[in-house]
Amino acid sequence: MNKKEALIQEIQEAFKGVKLDEGIGLWEAQGHDDRVSDVECKKLRAKDEKEDWNNIPLIHLYQCSSSLTFFDAKGMRFHTPMFLLYAIGVFQKEQEELQKKGLLNGCSDPDIENRLQTITDYAQDSLGYQQLYTKPFSLFSGKQLKCILKFLEFKLSELEMYYKSNDAKELGLLPTAVKYNKDYMQLQEALNCWIHNFKIEYVLK
Known part of the structure; x- marks a missing residue:
């Protein structure tokens, strides 16, 4: 089992059985973003998946990408696994199909990496x-x-792999140069911030 497969399995197991309950749903969060009335938010909530996060359509992540900023605790816990799986490329084929059909035109990338990484900004x-x-x-x-x-x-390892690739070699980049990559440094800082601020017992690899 490679790193990606192991991470997918861990996400599936850690969030297995999590339900939305009365938490803020994906479409409901869009209502909060748009500052619509409570009545309109309830109408949007009717579109939300509440029982099994695996059933959330990929296109909804694109259509509701800003919802990541407007979830409450239950909403964040329910939706995070889908956003994580998307970010590591689990839905690549489906994403390509949606792009071919033009269904992602005008949609923003559901960027949970940025959402997690900007912890350092606060x-x-x-x-x-x-x-x-x-x-x-x-x-x-x-x-x-x-x-x-x-x-x-995992995102750090992706950057490390790139710096070891032939593409990087052709650009004259040494594998050790990854340590000076801005994104790499920000990811490292965010990782340390999560460990420290949430008091997580974790040994960095």
């Missing part, structure tokens, strides 16, 4: 940190939080 902003990280991720179990760490590590 290190000195206690109110912003509480609203964007402490509260939304407060219901995550230890295993679920570790999935976030392993996801960030």
Whole structure:
């Protein structure tokens, strides 16, 4: 089992059986983003998957990409696994089909990597940190939080692999140069921030 397969399995197991309950749903969160009325939010919520996050259509992640900023704790816990699986390429073929059909035109990328990485931007902003990280991720179990760490590590390993590739070699990049890559450094900083701020017992690889 390679790193990607292992991560997929861990995400599936850690979030197995998680339901939305009364948490903010994917479409409902769009209502919060658009600042529509409570009545309109309830109408949007009727479109939301509430029982099994595996059933959320990929296109809905694109159509509701900004929802990542507007979930409450239950909403974040319910939707995070789908966003993580998307970010590691699990739905690549389906994504390509949607692109061919033009169904993703005008849609933003459902970028959970950025959502997790920007934790470092709020290190000195206690109110912003509480609203964007402490509260939304407060219901995550230890295993679920570790999935976030392993996801960030996976993204680090992707960059490391690129710097070892022939493409990087042709550009004159040494494998050790990855340590000076801006994205790599930001991922490392975010990883350490998650471990420290959420007090996760974790040994970095």
